[in-house]
């Protein structure tokens with residue numbers, strides 16, 4: 119880690135989706151920090167069903183970007199993570215999707231907190247590329263992809279501002 123990590127509130131509030139990356143690799147130390155943050159997420163009944171596939175091979179990154187028009191940034195990312203839930207460990211779909219989403223958000227915040235950039239790429243089970251994703255990642259039948267995360271050293275800056283919205287906050291009843 120080159121710089122000191124941000125304080126947690128700054129890391130959360132300044133996180134934005136970063137879709138352009140320099141060619142610089144992500145260090146093993148940073149990757150370890152990011153993966154640790156992901157796996158530190160809460161988990162329903164602490165079943166911890168989430169697995170993370172780290173993809174760095176250029177040809178795999180190209181394959182993943184080619185199958186999803188919303189995931190074109192994967193091609194230029196030095197790392198793409200596939201977050202998948204083991205439904206043998208947590209059979210309740212709502213819960214394993216929540217667990218996976220918590221892992222993804224922890225990762226996005228950690229990435230921003232150490233000065234890198236990332237974007238969450240959604241996985242839709244009805245998408246035409248879903249089976250291709252399963253094939254590329256060799257996920258067994260019980261592992262359900264929850265989301266992908268493309269990440270790298272940012273090559274774009276996003277304006278960040280206060281997103282507090284009083285119309286979204288309700289006291290006691292809606």
Ligand SMILES: Cc1cc2nc3c(=O)[nH]c(=O)nc-3n(C[C@H](O)[C@H](O)[C@H](O)COP(=O)(O)O)c2cc1C
Nearest residue numbers: 133134135136137188189237238239240241265276
């Ligand atoms: C479930 C989910 C799926 C997403 N899928 C994609 C995607 O496929 N491609 C993409 O470029 N961004 C994707 N995003 C990122 C959103 O577009 C982004 O979070 C939103 O525009 C708000 O911008 P911000 O992340 O900079 O705050 C996804 C975000 C979430 C939460």
